[in-house]
Amino acid sequence: MPREMMYGEAIATAIVEEMKRDGDVIFYGQNLGMTEKDHMVRLFGKNRVRITPISETAEMGIAVGAAMTGLRPVVELWMSEFMLVAMDQALNEAPRLRYMTGGQVKVPLVFKAGYGFGAGWAGQHSNCIYHMMMGIPGLKVALPSTPADAKGLLTAAIRDDNPVVYLHHYMLTLDRGEVPDGDYVIPFGVADVKRAGSDVTLVATGWMVKKSLAAAEVLAKEGISVEVIDPRTIAPLDVQTIVASVKKTGRLVLVDQAPRHASVAVIIAGEVAEHGFQYLKAPVKMVTALDTSVPYSEPLEKFVLPDEDKIVRAVKAAMARQAATV
């Protein structure tokens, strides 16, 4: 039976259920499991739920070594930018070891972090940095946009035999939705059509899925039928579903909270240029963050990030078969 719960709750549920199912799953990070009263400590004990110092290199590097030798660590890193102090472990250790050893070891771990906190967290705590991960062979990247996806993708991430960066969107934490009970696994590399439509294909991830669905609702009232696709994992990326949709609609608008040149949007645009160019009736539109850092003050932040209005304008521009200045 599905149950309504919050996105944040769905994430916690996946961790608890996987830790119950598999004794090799451990969970650690900064500022968690501090006392015996902690929920996770009560459930699983201090051997499997551990508090760490503020030491991302060791937290992530220890996860790599633990994964190589038989555990399935889930590392709570809180904010994706905190991984930047230890990027060697994420980009040049975890995803390389299986390959370099000719398949002799596997590195099943999850680096879990929130991202995209568009609520006044300013330059160093609101970013979308997944571009540097999605292009690293051996690394998988999941970006859930709903409570159900949050659970299904995290369950898949923990069971995956490869290193996975699981990025949950801070702005979605309190969103509610139906979440299937029990074993619920969403396979990686399978995009989800969040809303079916026939005039324009709109591809978005994370918080931008919510904004795209809101924009689609507005556009529907004006007679424009928008199909909203969420790739859910950007590595692997389901290009096939997107191209199939473009074949149907003939128009493509890509929405991404990351700055343009560090976005998934540019990757999808490139793939569609090669594999779906013949279906396009209008130029591809990309609605991304501006190429700036994220500012603190609300009007500044709003100016930089994509929103419903910008998406609506881009879709209308695609419908008008002309480039728009968003």
Place this chain on the structure above:
Amino acid sequence: MQKKEDLAKDRLLWMYTQMLRIREFEERIKRTFVEHPGVIRGHTHLGDGAEASIVGALATRSENDLAMPSYRCHGYPIVLGTSTKKMMAEIYGRKDGLCQGFGGSMHLADPAHHFPGTSGIIGQAIAHATGAALTAQVKNTGQVIYCFFGDGSSKQGAFYESLNMAAVWKLPIVYVLENNEYQVYTHVSLEDANHAAGDPLSQKAKAFSIPGVTVDGNDVLKVYEEVGKAAERARAGRGPSLIESKFYRFSAHGNAITVPPVPTQFPEHEAIETYGKKDEYAAAKAKDPILQFRTKLLGSGVLSEAENKRIEETVRAEMEEAVKFALASPFPAPEEAVKYVYA
């Protein structure tokens, strides 16, 4: 673990043989650059000079203990029982290599022989070894992890963060800091605060309130004794130790970095090439750990000249076979390159 005084003759000869095997393997790698130019690609780092330190440490292992070194990684698997043929074939980029040609010299791995893998990025594998120790603790396997790294690695954040966490969690791990005096091309006097203050590098252990000792890394039995104590402590659940093992790297940091088609070979050691200190190098060679152990074994009657000759010949023949095997092994099929991206 036995006390060093109680080591039986065959165990002492086993240790001596392993030291010779490491030396001969590294000599054959070096010779390959001359005899078969172009066969070894990229960067290769040798462990000649480290034989007593490597063997003394690993001689204290229990059966399932793991060894996790840095990218200067040839010596350890030789002691652990990895096939030297497969090692040589890997360094030659062949299909029969340990990692089927995917890793090369810096990334040898043989999990079946308690050697899970290495990292080519200085210091980072200290965290991996610490993670292996976490596995041992969480699963209560009774294993001790032997983590080897150089003096250069001890200036990386991964070193400080890992030792702190290992100490807090009392992980079963022994950190062997191999102080071979040079981090890449830079002498330790130019980059280490402890050394600059006239203190041993084992002083770093004080920052984590764990035991820290410095041992003569040219003396295999002294290494055996100190690492053995640390391993027993780790196995008893009392946490990590830091052993500074002092010896001298006899080869340059690696083969010369050249751009193809310019051939690459091993240059002179940095002491000579960069610093012009021929006397320093000669003095270090005079303390060769293999010479020292041979003299000791001959003196005590454990080893005879005839037996020494026999061991040397056996080791030479083994590495000759390894070179022949590697040269005869085919290259991997190009399309294999996409095989191991994901599990």
